[in-house]
Amino acid sequence: MSRRHAARRARTVGTVLAVLLAVLGCGTLPAGAAPQWGPPAAPNPFLGPAGTSTMHGDAGSTDVTPLPGPGIGPLTLSAYPLVSACPTLLQGSDRLVVALCTSVAGQVPTVHLIDPAAPAAPFGASLATFALAKGSLLGGVYAFLDNDNRLVAVDGNRQLLRLGHSRDPDGRWRITVDSRVDLSGSVPPGDNVTGLTPDWQGNVWFATGGGVVGAVDRAGVAHSLPLAAGEQVQNSISTSPAGTAVATTHALYQFTLRDGAVRVDWRRDYDRGPDRKPGQLSRGTGSTPSYFGPSTGSDFVAIVDNADPQVSLRVFRADSGDEICSLPVLGNPGGSENSPIGIANSVYVAGTYGYPYPAVPDGAGPAVPTNAPFTGGMTRVDIDPIGCHQVWSNDVRSAAVPHLSTGDGLLYTVIRQGFDVTTPLDGFSFAVIDPADGSVEHTSPLPGTAVNDTLQMSGLVTDTGDFWQGTVTGILRIRGE
Template sequence: MSFVTRHRVTASARAAALALALTCASMGPVGADPVSGQVTGPLAAPNPFLGPVGTATMHGDAGSSDVTPLAGPAPGAPVTVYPLGAACPTLLEGSDGLVVALCTAIAGQAPTVFLLDPAAPGPLAGALTSLALTKGSLLGGVYAYLDNADRLVLVDGDRRLLRVAHERAADGGWQLSATEQADLSGAIPEGDNVTGLVPDWSGNVWFATGHGLVGLVNAAGRIETVALPSGEQIANSISAASNGAVAVASTHALYELAAKDGAPVVRWRAAYERGSARKPGQLSWGTGSTPTYFGPGTGEEYLALVDNADDQVRLLILASGSGERVCSVPVLTEGGPGSENSPIGIGNSVFVASTYGYPYPAVPDGAGPAVPATAPLRGGLTRVDLTPTGCAQVWDSPVRSAAVPKLSLADGGVHTLRRVGPETATPLDGYEYVVIDAATGAVRAATPLPGTVAQDPLQMAALTTHGGALLQGTVTGVVRVG
């Protein structure tokens, strides 16, 4: 395949452009306040083919900002456990206030869609109905999104692009039904599965597979694909920007693509340091990041991801549109040197959480052995801000995040679950819901969760609902705070 040649600019020109962008940003309510350190900024323009902003994708929006405009639960909020018999990495809320969960059943490992009512009382009243789908790869039943009709969009193990709707049944209850939009089996080889998908602003559904195939499906069901170089895998989801760009991180490089004449083409490729092996606490040999669009002007000028360098990982920030590196900076310097989570990005600020040493019960086929095989779970959460001359670390917290952290613009807190126990993780470890002050890195509040291993959030993403509750997927179901 051929790649579009990147336009080179001088370092001084990049610095001048960055300084101008940050100066302009300081004229409005975006970026980090230089006195208080509070984090604010614009989210990118809403994608018209997605559900509500903040609740329609695992990472909040098409650009994977991991930022929500909604406030999280108040300190001391009650905790409710929904025992679903499944691990639930994807929790999404539609415009009707119902939550659609994409989970993997413990028995049989089949992906299963659950419809939940977060306003319902009690541990069982929240599960309205469920629908089992065809099993695929370990990461094949993880990524999905809600479209603008509150339908769950995903690719099942038979490589069918499905839209799963929910509606009232004749008896007054709820029912889930799946409609096939396209059969991808002719485009995706046997043994390969979709690991990420996102709509662009034209309504195309973009997808990426574990074996390095990137494609799109248009409204008429036409499928077009492009293959990344041999040996490159895709182990995380993908992101989209309003200018038509789609960002994909492989186990070797970050790409930005776009549709040209109805087919995907690569705009640029930027290699990163992938290290000498997969690290403990990661699911692939390479970056663990879903690439994050962010910026102080439009909310999508830049892309962020974390590399996989052996001794010290770095946050990389690149310019969308050109792939030029804006800056890089060491992160997680006091914690574990590795991250499987998408960075949080908003305004001029990026937050990176360590997963180094996290005891995943399974890894995808072909991930390779971890080196070392195990490691202490020290944790760590780093905030980095863009500056007129590059980027700089603002604070480094020792929090041992056990989930994908989310930033609330409404309350200024980074919300996550914290693992409680010795550095060598054990099945007896406990978990707390914590809120970290985005300005200072200090823990504002902590709420213990009941139980131990049954509540392991397994580095999955939480959902903040419009009703002010936080729903967190665990290895056995869902925990609700609030």
């Protein structure tokens, strides 16, 4: 038995024993026992496989996958040097990986189709590519795979595209536009879609940087609602059976499409802070809202605010918008540009305060202070009968969006090595974290320095247990032996 499988087996046995002790009335779970995962939200029938069809794993943006990852044993590393930054990595039921990357030259969003079973070959890894019309910095970054393995994205020409892939008679792969919906009647000129996801009725929801929220129904008709002047949407959006959550630079909303119109179910202000913090891309929350919960998998919705100097995790009831709790996290000063991980009664937040982004969206405004040390930090918060409480906090300097695997009970991310004051010479390491107590169980150095900056981008656990991570120059594939 390999070390990887032995570690998984030991963890599984320990979790089962803890559950049996609790069921038999032998007290609370032992200290350090793996958290007990509640049920996920019902699968979205208009998405691809659970855990691999959106940047944040699912429609609710939980950053949770049911797939086991590489584990804590020996690892092998392969590189796909695509000369592009690759923030969106997805896998369909056909097992092919679809990557949405932005080329270093010209900043053109480009779709890459990759066979994960084939050896990684420099500059020849893609089965096919497809260039999209260029939009804003965040426009076109967020996309998803539908239940036919088609990439759904909005390009810089405000066209909602479904991109399929197939083989020509000569065996060559190609990417084609299977359908197109013109959103120019809903998205103003100069604006770009920054968030995109389907709901449980098949409507495709979108939000724009300029503050328009809309939904394209199954007949291909777009419905939209402009928000108050000054409200921007600089992160992705999330859906659940309860509705669609959108976090603007001022407030958290939940919407539904009713009677042919986009309706506000509820709106909750949060502390957006006086300025944009270093390590964040806008003034306001850096969170894609995360649906989670112990009963339905979408009982609650969470964001991290932009309070100064210390941010707070804010948790609301999805059905009413009532606040469950507000708890300071991540140290002082602190901030987060990442979506919280949400599962059952637990939320995991990673700090990005001071992270050195090479560019920010137009109109983001200056950071105050201009720059700061990147101290990172991660915090786990649990919901309890009277609110919520901190379970642990560590000093892990996560340089990517962490993902939690319920398949093996581990947290996966990439950490930045070096001093708090970042330099181009900093290194990066793949890291495995125990979600029970926040301890780092394994690290493995990644080659290179700035060329492998993961830039707070999201990883992907594939159906074979590999971990794929986008960097500023391509993709790294990490495989357990």
